[in-house]
Amino acid sequence: MSAIGLSFVDWLIIAVYFGFVIGIGFYLKKFTKNENDFFLAGRKNSSWVAGLAFLSANLGALEILGMTGNTFKYGMFVAHFYWIGAIPAMLFLGIYMMPFYYSGRIKSVPGYLKLRFDERTRVLNGIAFAIMTLLVSGINLYAMALVLHTFFGWSWHVSMWASALTVAVYVTLSGLMSAIFTEIIQFFLIWFGLFLVSVLGLIELGGIHQIMAKIPASFNTLWSTSGNPSQNGMMITWGGIALGLGFVLSFGYWTTDFLVVQRAFSAKDLRSARFAPIIASFFKMAIPFIVILAGLIALVLANDPKTGFHLLSDSGHINYDSAFPLLIARYYPVGLVGLGVTALLAGFMAGQAGNVSAFNTVWTYDIYKSIINKNASEAHLLWMGRVATIVGIIISLGTAYWAMSFPSIMDYMQAIFSWVNAPLFATMLLGMFVVWITPAGAFWGLITGMVSSILMYLAVKFSWISLSLITLSSPASDMAANFWRAWWAWLICFVVTIVISLFTKKKPKEELVGLVKGLTKENLNENVAFFKRPEFLALISLIILILLNIYFW
Amino acid sequence: MRPIWYFVGLILSIMGAIIELNGIYLLFYPSADKKVLSYLHPDIWWGGVMIIMGIIFILRNKDVKIL
Numbered sequence: 157m158s159a160i161g162l163s164f165v166d167w168l169i170i171a172v173y174f175g176f177v178i179g180i181g182f183y184l185k186k187f188t189k190n191e192n193d194f195f196l197a198g199r200k201n202s203s204w205v206a207g208l209a210f211l212s213a214n215l216g217a218l219e220i221l222g223m224t225g226n227t228f229k230y231g232m233f234v235a236h237f238y239w240i241g242a243i244p245a246m247l248f249l250g251i252y253m254m255p256f257y258y259s260g261r262i263k264s265v266p267g268y269l270k271l272r273f274d275e276r277t278r279v280l281n282g283i284a285f286a287i288m289t290l291l292v293s294g295i296n297l298y299a300m301a302l303v304l305h306t307f308f309g310w311s312w313h314v315s316m317w318a319s320a321l322t323v324a325v326y327v328t329l330s331g332l333m334s335a336i337f338t339e340i341i342q343f344f345l346i347w348f349g350l351f352l353v354s355v356l357g358l359i360e361l362g363g364i365h366q367i368m369a370k371i372p373a374s375f376n377t378l379w380s381t382s383g384n385p386s387q388n389g390m391m392i393t394w395g396g397i398a399l400g401l402g403f404v405l406s407f408g409y410w411t412t413d414f415l416v417v418q419r420a421f422s423a424k425d426l427r428s429a430r431f432a433p434i435i436a437s438f439f440k441m442a443i444p445f446i447v448i449l450a451g452l453i454a455l456v457l458a459n460d461p462k463t464g465f466h467l468l469s470d471s472g473h474i475n476y477d478s479a480f481p482l483l484i485a486r487y488y489p490v491g492l493v494g495l496g497v498t499a500l501l502a503g504f505m506a507g508q509a510g511n512v513s514a515f516n517t518v519w520t521y522d523i524y525k526s527i528i529n530k531n532a533s534e535a536h537l538l539w540m541g542r543v544a545t546i547v548g549i550i551i552s553l554g555t556a557y558w559a560m561s562f563p564s565i566m567d568y569m570q571a572i573f574s575w576v577n578a579p580l581f582a583t584m585l586l587g588m589f590v591v592w593i594t595p596a597g598a599f600w601g602l603i604t605g606m607v608s609s610i611l612m613y614l615a616v617k618f619s620w621i622s623l624s625l626i627t628l629s630s631p632a633s634d635m636a637a638n639f640w641r642a643w644w645a646w647l648i649c650f651v652v653t654i655v656i657s658l659f660t661k662k663k664p665k666e667e668l669v670g671l672v673k674g675l676t677k678e679n680l681n682e683n684v685a686f687f688k689r690p691e692f693l694a695l696i697s698l699i700i701l702i703l704l705n706i707y708f709w
Numbered sequence: 710m711r712p713i714w715y716f717v718g719l720i721l722s723i724m725g726a727i728i729e730l731n732g733i734y735l736l737f738y739p740s741a742d743k744k745v746l747s748y749l750h751p752d753i754w755w756g757g758v759m760i761i762m763g764i765i766f767i768l769r770n771k772d773v774k775i776l
Contacts, residue, residue: 172727340717486745488744490740491728491731491732
């Protein structure tokens with residue numbers, strides 16, 4: 157496997173980035189005076205800042221490399237992750253859920269569970285989220301080192317420690333504020349650093365129609381081959397896409413995962429917080445023009461022996477993640493290679509910072525203050541947030557080394573989301589929209605949902621049951637299994653929560669004001685022209701989503 | 710505090726300038742390692758786009774301060 161070499165100019169660009177983000181950490185430290193500044197970036201961000209940070213927290217380099225590789229493997233169906241698998245949920249968060257989150261002036265998603273239900277549901281979710289965040293953070297760190305080692309020949313240890321220390325410095329100095337600043341810089345670097353690959357690929361191959369014409373039908377459509385799983389690259393039916401990805405996984409992630417929702421919490425007022433995910437939805441819809449297009453370009457190039465383009469392979473297995481770095485190596489001259497690598501590095505580091513800043517908030521408020529030190533002062537919590545940042549980074553490094561010696565834990569990463577987020581979405585949905593859901597119903601429903609998701613994963617992994625029992629069709633890919641498992645975990649949590657709520661003690665309605673539909677102020681747009689309302693922008697976003705789906709049907 | 714957009718402008722301008730200058734250098738002293746479509750000199754025009762965008766962000770935010 158050959159490494160892509162970097163010149164002095166490429167290294168200079170990488171050095172500028174590292175110097176810049178550390179400098180921003182020091183610059184912002186003088187504005188980080190209290191816990192609100194550290195954990196919620198002072199709650200003074202505009203809807204644009206909160207919206208781009210909301211999107212960027214999810215836009216990691218692992219996702220870019222992985223989704224480009226997945227497009228090579230599964231075809232256009234991967235675009236579902238960006239369109240039906242994201243946009244409806246983002247709009248739903250902005251329009252319907254944000255008022256309940258924001259009105260409670262909570263600092264975290266588990267904080268909402270405490271107000272709506274009780275302390276034990278908050279702690280359960282807080283611990284599950286903290287473990288998930290550190291696992292994902294560590295595995296991301298390992299994946300970054302793997303990419304840098306494979307494609308650029310960098311040392312594992314130097315890659316992991318250099319990026320972990322940089323993130324530790326700027327997040328410890330100014331918390332969520334610096335995490336958001338670097339996420340927005342990462343957003344621009346990803347567009348400027350990676351979109352050019354798609355532009356040059358389009359020029360070389362003669363445009364989008366030429367590319368589509370050279371790809372088999374099972375790879376260049378979104379829905380028309382979803383009736384039969386054997387006819388599409390992802391081996392899934394439209395039901396699995398709509399229920400598993402479009403509903404449960406998407407809503408579970410975009411509306412309840414604190415890593416992304418925390419960015420919207422940093423907005424200066426409810427109106428800005430509602431706009432944040434809606435603004436982000438437009439940019440989310442555009443990302444396939446980087447990742448999906450690059451995957452299709454790689455596919456066309458690899459199918460034509462005259463181009464000399466082929467993916468790397470490890471011991472006979474195709475390395476799909478190599479698609480994007482190889483396109484960079486194909487098109488980018490010196491200087492632009494440095495920009496492309498910096499964009500990937502920025503993506504990895506912003507993902508790391510996102511996980512750590514979400515972890516330090518949940519640890520400080522939902523575990524430490526909730527269980528260990530209930531009377532902690534504001535200054536003490538600020539100190540604890542900084543300590544949690546450093547400890548979180550150290551644990552992430554430990555997880556990364558663990559992943560290095562036991563690479564199969566990478567397989568668990570996708571599954572982790574369906575263990576924690578899928579059932580949580582059922583709890584949140586019922587909690588926000590049904591007044592009579594009880595604390596006991598939420599707690600036991602959440603536990604049952606999480607345990608059932610883990611059991612389903614293990615049952616298929618160790619062949620205790622057939623995969624087709626989960627996916628309702630055969631053949632089925634691992635991706636199809638993830639979608640369907642998320643759906644069943646959500647359904648189990650949903651049903652158990654309702655059944656137990658029917659027989660257990662309800663919370664008094666006066667304690668639920670502002671937290672549940674029907675007990676919260678409904679008219680949020682008094683005296684605002686219709687075209688300035690979040691609902692109007694959401695409608696435009698929805699129309700674009702529908703048009704994209706029809707165009708690529 | 711300066712807004713984030715100011716810093717976005719700074720980093721785009723600096724990186725764009727490095728890429729632009731290097732692209733001009735490669736125009737006169739071409740690299741032996743030819744890339745596909747290198748005759749289009751993507752570094753020169755892409756570096757230029759980054760500089761222009763960066764300057765727009767800086768100028769629009771140079772006097773802006775947020776609380």
